[in-house]
Amino acid sequence: MTTAARSLPTPTRPTPTLHAHTGAPVTEAVLSAVSSAAVDGALPAYVYDVGHLAKHLGRIRAGLAQAGPNLSVLHAVKANPDAGLLAVVARHVDGLEVASGGELAHVRGLLPDVPLAFGGPGKTDAELTAALLAGVERFHVESPRELRTLDRLAREHGIVATVLLRCNFPLGEVGEGSGDGAGSGRAGGLAGAALRMGGTPSPFGMDPETADAAAGELPRLGGIRFAGIHAHLASGLESAQCAELAGDILGWSRDFATRHGLPLEEVNVGGGMAVDYTRPGALFDWEDYGWRMAAVVERYGPVRVRIEPGRAVSAYSGWYATRVLDLKRSHGSWFAVCAGGTHHLRTPAAKGHSQPLAVVRGESSREQPDATGVPVTFVGQLCTPKDVLARDVPVDALAVGDLVVFGMAGAYAYNISHRDFLLHPAPRVLPVGG
Structure with missing residues (x-):
């Protein structure tokens, strides 16, 4: 084209x-x-x-407002760490997601009070320690080893780290067993996705068996407080696909927490909103997404739902x-x-x-x-x-x-x-x- x-x-x-x-x-x-x-x-x-960006973010928040206060927005700093852009973004979102010690230091230097989540694979001891001391609110934990390391470092500093386990489960299994029809379990619902990561070998997150093992360790980890699940399974999705996938992730997360006797406070369903460079006028439909997410959020009651867009926020x-x-x-x-x-x-x-x-x-x-x-x-x-x-x-x-x-x-x-x-x-x- x-x-x-x-x-x-x-x-x-x-x-x-x-x-x-x-x-x-x-x-x-x-x-x-x-x-x-x-x-x-x-x-x-x-x-x-930045004026264009502020107006775009205003439209995003207006669409998401339909889902109520239980839907919050983190912005992925990796999309663009420019200081001027981040200052505008931070005024319109509920927090930022960083994925390295460098991003952590950069954002804390620019925006010392913004709530942060720390994700990404291969976090070093030095990065985890810096994040603990910087008051990072959520750790997206990628593996059992990282979970144990974070526990050790948190206890050494007298801190309890709040974590979401990042899980990578097969798209065909998403939502199975939810019992309320919330999850379709249909990988076909993601037709046309630019990138599908769910259920495939990946350095990101834990497959179901590994996640089960990590959950089994939680009672012995005094420096860890489990809050929920993080999952980013696909990218390049339109509004209906994004909302459907969010419901499926929530259904899987609820089943996981119930099976392990864990409280489920929060689920981060990732981003993945479509940005089509061949159709620059076809923006992601945030109004439709917000309307669809209102039903998803209501279905799962007190569970807080977080989304984590990046490209779809600042690309334009x-x-x-x-x-x-x-x-x-x-x-x-x-x-x-x-x-x-x-x-x-x-x-x-x-x-x-x-x-x-x-x-x-x-x-x-x-x-x-x-x-x-x-x-x-x-x-x-x-x-x-x-x-x-x-x-x-x-x-x-x-x-x-x-x-x-x-x-x-x-x-x-x-x-x-x-x-x-x-x-x-x-x-x-x-x-x-x-």
Whole structure:
């Protein structure tokens, strides 16, 4: 599938919202900042529209409000640790999830009072100790060994750690035995999921047999307080699928707790909300999800339900802006060589898509474009044919000096990129809309 873009004249002042042919928007604030940055020589740059993010988060919270106070939201910091974005996110969520000692220190330095959960595999003794001393509220425990280590460290410091056992159970078994029809137990309900992790060999979480063994150790662990279950079984789900899976996870968790005689206070059903880079205008339906989750939350009464979105929160509020350095035709195909590349924006290479984009005519571009009405592949400056940002994008007109603004670059973008390859300069970071 190709991504389309159109060429527009460079504005001398902020202009109305710009849309690429894909429907991916470039906000007025972003367009103005990109145009100014081009004049100042400040491209490539990431542009984060914090006003856009705040409005998006407001819509998310409005949709989730239908489910009542027993549904809370943690945001996964790994999606984007940018300080400005996190400050906005923290005002709209119930806490943040960190997955390393580095993220823990980063967030505590920025937001010392925000509630935290600590997840991720391979937590070291030093990281667990730092988390205990930092007052982390929830530990998502990945293995029996980690559980025992956390118990030992907690007792050494006179602390009781509240834990959720992260479990990885087969999707076909989810909800079986719940007795109330809450869980469908149908893996087919996740058709089209971008990533399915439930029931497959994985370094994440515990399979049912291992989780049973961990539960058996709990009575002997004085530094541990069991609060519930964490499960992240699939990604790329639409609202109905997400809510169905949440109900299934809750049903499995209730059965698990009952079988082991454990109180079930809380279940974290993960994230996995769909973000489709080939359809940038098709946002996850938070209103429908909130309506469906209201029934799920009511069914499980006093159990607190937590969701943990990441990409679906910040992806749409970030843009990667650059300029065309060279434009050439090779064996019948057009290539636009852009400043920067996948060492700044690895998302399209990692996920195998074309990043949605818009082309803005640059002040330094020639009056006559080099390429008109042809598909163009946008590449970067790296010495590898894999440095592709978007393939075969139909453009009305394109010339050296034009600006290219890639949308949906607010999550799993610069922070996952191999930024030191070839030692090119880092992109600027430009916050707007505040």
